[in-house]
Amino acid sequence: MENILFHATPDAEYTFVLNFSLEVQRGNQSSGESDLDEEHRKKTSQLRKRIIFGLGIGVLVGGVVLAGEWVFTVALSAAVFAGSREYFELVRSRGIASGMTPPPRYVSRACSVICCVMPLLTLYFGHIDVSVTSAAFFVATALLLQRGNPRFSQLSTTMFGLFYCGYLPCFWVKLRCGLAAPALNTRFAASWPLLLGGNTMWTVGLVATLISVSSIIAADTFAFIGGKAFGRTPLIAVSPKKTWEGALVGLGGCIAASVLLAKVFSWPTSTLSAVAFGFLNFFGSLFGDLTESMIKRDAGVKDSGSLIPGHGGILDRVDSYIFTGALAHSFVKTFLPLYGI
Structure with a gap:
């Protein structure tokens, strides 16, 4: 082999080096593609876990x-x-x-x-x-x-x-x-099976909790979609991925969910009260999210734990609800009786 290389012509040597370089480039390219495929598979698997759980x-x-x-x-x-x-x-x-x-x-x-x-x-x-x-x-x-x-x-x-x-x-x-007062105007109460509690089950507390939880879910979902589609302006340094555009879309989704569910449950009867309830839920969820982000940022970790596959820890899932319960209770207990519904 050494004799063949020694007596090879310059053109042959150039061809050999060129072919060797091309093989190295192909190997690097295929290795890069395999790494990208592996990363794509990991992201797909994580997304699947997030959706299922x-x-x-x-x-x-x-x-x-x-x-x-x-x-x-x-x-x-x-x-x-x-x-x-x-x-x-x-x-x-x-x-x-x-x-x-x-x-x-x-x-x-x-x-x-x-x-x-x-x-x-x-x-x-x-x-x-x-x-x-x-x-x-x-x-x-x-x-x-x-x-x-x-x-x-x-x-x-x-x-x-x-x-x-x-x-x-x-x-x-x-x-x-x-808040065990019956939600008198709720249409679900009349047709709700007696085996599952009957019409007495549909209280103001149940309706308010369902609206609050659902509007928080809508806020998180719309904020994520809005941030991905329109996000340009950072919201706050504590959470670099959040943007003003995503927050505004999330606010719109939260208020829309609150108003829609208020129409479905016939509580609160005032559209203005439903809008105020949605705004309050969004403010509480955003504040809770940013508070947990600040704690994690100081701790130097991405997730608070690994209890829920694809979602991190329990605090990562409930941070939007921690402050919202107090605000929602104050709204129903104090604001509505004072200003009417």
């Missing part, structure tokens, strides 16, 4: 909301427990803990249990004030009596965890189960 979660949540009372509250408590565990893991992550002292693990675990119990106490007693005060006192005492020097960062992150993961979700119990 998203539909499954939607059906499950719809059934839980319709069931109400203890079924709804226990399911909410389970979600709160998982979300609070994720929150305290984010607090202990390298990105956040490098700038402050995180709370001890036994305090974090105790807070997760306390947050889980709060919705159950809300359903049983009808209010949450005593539970929150007692929980705050317990946490502050546990942190002050720990070994070493207690730090304010431990107290602040733990108290915010109680507020964020425990107190705020309780308003969904107050909304769904506490």
Whole structure:
């Protein structure tokens, strides 16, 4: 082989080098194409998982909301427990803990249990004030009596965890189960099977919860589609992928869903009230989304966990609902009686 190459003509040598270069280019091109195909397959598989688990979660949540009372509250408590565990893991992550002292693990675990119990106490007693005060006192005492020097960062992150993961979700119990006045104008009540609760099942709390949850889903969906199609102007540095265009499309979708469902359920009877309810739901969902994005950004992670395949952690799925329950309850309990429907 060496003799053949040694005695080869310059043209033959040039042809050999050229062919060798072409083979290398073909190999690199085929390797690049295979990498692109592999990446495309991964994205397709992830999208399929998101759709399948998203539909499954939607059906499950719809059934839980319709069931109400203890079924709804226990399911909410389970979600709160998982979300609070994720929150305290984010607090202990390298990105956040490098700038402050995180709370001890036994305090974090105790807070997760306390947050889980709060919705159950809300359903049983009808209010949450005593539970929150007692929980705050317990946490502050546990942190002050720990070994070493207690730090304010431990107290602040733990108290915010109680507020964020425990107190705020309780308003969904107050909304769904506490507002038990019948929705008299709802057409579903007259034809609803007696086996599934009869016409007494359709309360203001149930209708308000269904409208609120559905409008949040519409807001997220339309904001995603609008951002992909028209997104140009960044909304905020905390969440770089969100745009003003996507937010405006999401707001329109949220208000449209609220008004449409208000017509279907005949509650609230005023279109203006339905528009205001949709705007409030959108504001709460966006604020909750950005708040969780800020926590994840400081923690240096993309997802809060990996509990739900294709969707990340439980906080990634419920962040839009955390603040919205309190706003929706205040709207139905305070705004509508004051200004009428």
